[in-house]
Amino acid sequence: MSLAKAEVRRLFKRRVTRIFLAITLIGLAIFPVAFVFNSKPSTPEVRAAAEAEATRNFDQSVVQFQAMVAECEAAKARGETGLDDRYGPNCGADFGPQREWYTAEQFMPYEFNFRDEFPPSLAVLAAILAMVAFVIGASFVGAEWNSGGMMNLLLWRPRRIPVLLTKLGVLIGAMFGLTVVVGALWTAAFWAIGRYDGNLGKLTAGVWQSFALSGARGAALVLLAATLGFCLASIGRHTAMALGVGIGAIVISEIGLRILFELVRVQFGDRWILSTYLVAWFDKSLKITNWRACELATGPCTPPEYIVTWQQSSVLLGAALVLAVFGAVWSIRRRDVI
Amino acid sequence: MPAVLEISGLEKTYRSRRRGARKALDGFDMVVESGEVHGFLGPNGSGKTTTLRTLLGLITPNGGTMTLLGQRVPAALPHVARRVGAIVESPQFFPNFSARDTLSLLADAGGVNKQRVTEVLEQVGLRDRAKERVGTYSLGMKQRLAVASALLKQPDLLILDEPANGLDPGGIREMRTLMRGLAASGMTVVLSSHILGEVQLICDSVTIISRGRRVAYGPVADVLAQHAGAGVTVKLESADDLSAAAEVLIAAGARVTPEADRLVVSNVEKPAWVTRTLAEKGYFVSELAPVKVDLESVFLELTQTAPVAGQARQVDDSAVAAPAQGGWGV
The missing domain is CATH 1.10.287 (Helix Hairpins)
Structure with missing residues (x-):
């Protein structure tokens, strides 16, 4: 318990954590403020x-x-x-x-509709928090390895795997707490905008349940990002390892593969793109349409579609999670601390 | 006195796809008795830090046994870690935390009373700079902080790797006093250092390692005596007779190193033999004195790392205790 307490203190004492949290909160606050200025209620x-x-x-x-x-x-x-x-x-x-x-x-001036427009805003919130969680997670352990702090800690607590998992647990707990608090503030802010500067729409129990499920899926993405950042940095024993892999994945998947698939005219190329699975996870499914199959000049055509489901996404993301955690545990158990 | 630290036949081989295998520890042995200040000496790359890291569970050995405070490690390390304070190699701390925060977090992690943080900061002379970022500290101040972190748990065994590195002369003297004080209070101190004069002053016993093997060990006085070689320096009434006298002694079985105004004679059982042998040939000794050895000369002799004019010694050019096996490329 003392180690967990120390790690919570360490996490929030770190400059990267404080700066990123401050920037994130200020950045997120801009969204509801912008809606407040733009939305006018339909009186x-x-x-x-x-x-x-x-x-x-x-x-x-x-x-x-x-x-x-x-x-x-x-x-x-x-x-x-x-x-x-x-x-x-x-x-x-x-x-x-x-x-x-x-x-x-x-x-009519723009009027914010809480029921219709809040779910997309949750996706934005989850994406921003996930990026922040990835960086904080990577830096939390990467800087410790790089500065020698991890070695010092292992001299005090010479149980490598419990130390690593305690740090990871603290990170996940902190990011979950952050997500819940920010999510609650986000919801309250947009509800207030709908209530006083726009339109709430018809809010049934089912709608709230849908919001809650979207929020839960978003929170899972945030925790996944934090874990991946942490584990990659721990495997590489440097924050840059995680950031490099993250940027590399974006460049290869979102730019390189898209260009390649366009050049070689791959059918349903988007199903090999990472972000497809993130969107499908958040939106429950994602429909990919193969417009290339249609020769619109020759008449009407119904293009074939491919559905990526959240279940497929959960398998992929779960596999990434297991691999990363296993890799980090294996690495700290087997590799010398030099 | 019971042994606080025992290492027997410790082996460690670093393997790399590009560079092959390198034997860092090759059946290394070490014993440190309770309550003593023990010097751990060796040239760069000889295996000192590898030994300490292995002992502290940071490196997995390939063979051998180790006990700390009577318990086999690394298996029992979680149980004895609370009683062992250590700094390994250069002090490494998160640069953006203050010294107080750094120690306070360690105290939290180890379940140590926070009051100890103030005490050790006072003890190592960082009280007034405790709130400054460690990143702004000099090497000497970081070294003091490292020692403070090792002292935080009030350990029974303190392992310090180059604690005087970067300290100013006053700091070195303070460190010496601190070590002595700690030993007097019953703490066992293992001190790895290259400042051999300090080691000779501070330590009760030493272990010298070279290329992963122990080449000398025991109380400092014994190690010095063992390697004094019963040598004597000889001056004659007439310096012109030095070369002729040298030939006489060599012919009689002694080893002689001529110097400008004297002969350094070794491989003799008693100094009187020199006087007698030379007198029989008509050479009269004006001064006969035992050769004084210090830890530095013993170290250089044992590890064969004394500088040779015109040669750039490589880090692995040191002595081994037995016929060479392993080493680079094994």
Whole structure:
């Protein structure tokens, strides 16, 4: 217990942790603030103003249309030719603006809808927290290895695997706590925006349950990222190892493979891309459409689809997790500390 | 006195795909008795740090046995670690933490009373700089912090690898006093150092290692006596007779090293033999004195690491105790 307590203190005393947390919290705060400034609730006054704006726009269009028709007829009277090409038959008099084209909705200010727009915001939150957790996790153990702190610790607690797993446990616990707290603040902030500056939408128990499940999937991604960062840095005994692998995976998977698949015209190439599985995990499934299969010039076509499910994602991500943890444990058990 | 530390036949081979195998420890033995200050000496790359790291569970040996405080390690290391304070090689700490934070975290991890942090900071002279970042410390200050971290647990056995490294002369003297004080309080101290004059002053006994093997051990006085070689320096009434006298002594079976104004004679049982042998041939001795040896000369002799003019010695160019086996490329 004393080791866990010391590691919690160490984690939050570290500059990387503090700076990243501060930047993350400030960065995340920008999102709800931006929504507060942009969202306006749909009050009767706002709707009436939008209605009036729609009518004004319609009236302006009618005036402009009538002037155009009059100009066309005057030109016709002067004997000009080719007017049908410019104005249409009968000087376009049959195609005047219709009132129903100008709805109040077109002139309503943006209104945040909590029910519809909160789930995508959870994905953004999870992605940001996962990146931060990866870096903090990598640095937490990588800097310790690199600075000799790990060796010092092992001189005090010469049980390598329990020491490593205690550090990992502390990291996971801290990142889980962070995710829960930030997630709760995030939810409260967007709920308040929906409630006071927008629209909550129809919030049933099922909707809240869906939010909770999305949040849980997001939290799992954050913890996975923290664990992967920690384990990779521990295997390489340096923070740079984890960051290198992370950046390498992004470059190879998201850029290199995409370009390669495009060049060799691989069918459903996205199913070999890492981010596909992350999105599928978060959204429960992801549909990949093979547009190349259709020759749209020859007529309608229904392109074949490939569904990546969250179950497939969980197998892939779970395998990565097991490999990383096993690798880190094996490495600390077998390799000399020199 | 019971042995606090015992190593027998310790072996360690580092293997690398590119460089092959290198035997760092080749059946190394070591014994440290309770309550003594024990010097652990050896040239660079001789296996000192590997020995200490192996003893402390950081390196897995390929063979041999080790006991610390009467218990077999590494198996019992978790039980004895609380009683062993150690610094291994250069002091390494997280640079952005203060000295107080560093020690406080170690105290937390080891379940040590926080009061000890203040005590050891005072003890090593870092009290007034305790809140500064370790990254801003000089090597000597980091060394003091390392010693503080080792003392934190109030250990029965203190293992210090080059504790005087980077210390100023005052710091070295303070370290010497500290070691003596700790030993007087009953703590056993194992001290690895290259400052042989200090070791000779501080230590009760020594172990000298070369290329992974023990080449000398025992009380400092005994090791010095064993390697004094019963040598004597001889001056004659007339310096012109030195070369002729040397020939006489060599012919009589002694080993003679001529110097500018004297002869250094070894391989003689009694100094009187020299006087008598020379007098019989008409050479009269004006001064006869035993050759004084110090730990440095013994160390250089045993490890064969004395500098030779015009030669750049490589780190692995040192002596081995027995016919060479292993070494680089084994």
